[in-house]
Amino acid sequence: MPNIKSAKKRVKVIATKTAQNKAIKSALKTYIKKAYIAVDTNADDKVEAVRLATKKIDMAVTKGILHKNTAARAKSSLAKRLNASA
Template identity: 55%
Template sequence: MPNIKSAIKRVKTISTRTLRNAAAKSALRTAVKKFEVAIAANDANSAALLKQANRALDKAVTKGLVHKNTAARKKSRLTKKFNQANLSA
């Protein structure tokens, strides 16, 4: 544990930010997983879930959780899965 007042504050700040970032990242992964499960089950709701997943990725970029290129790659892959599922259906 640090002795300097500013260092003590940084430890507290970092711990709260870590919890917030972990929760946001978990929500992001949940949104992506819901979409992938819906695609696998040929769910009719997959278009809405794709929109939610893309939105979650965009929010993660603005909050600094994910790099913008990583988000773009994931969005591209999710859209590709969606298009292939609709093409075969």
Template identity: 55%
Template sequence: MPNIKSAIKRVKTNKKANVANSSAKSAMRTAVKKAEQAIASGADNAQELVIQATKALDKAVSKGIIHKNAASRKKSRLAKKLAQAN
């Protein structure tokens, strides 16, 4: 543990940010996974789940959790899977 007051504060804020970022990243991954499973199973709500996954990816980019190109690539692959399923 650091001795300097500002360093102690940074440790606390980093821990808080880590929890928030982990939570947001997990939610994003869950949304993407649900969409992929819906596409694979041919569910009726696959289109809606892809839209939700896209929103989750965009939100992760805006919060700086993932890179914009990574989100773009994931969205593109989801859209491609959806198009092939139909």
């Protein structure tokens, strides 16, 4: 455990940020999963689900949670499956 006051604060701040990042990443995975399910089941709102997932992926990149290439790969995969189902 840290003894210096600033080091103690860093531990607290990092724990808070880790929890926030984990929540955002978990929600992102949920949106992506819902989009895949919507496309695979040919749901009426599949385009909207993919659009929402894409938006959430972009937001995660902006917040620094995902790397831009990882996001591009995920969005490409979603779009590819959506176009194949049409």
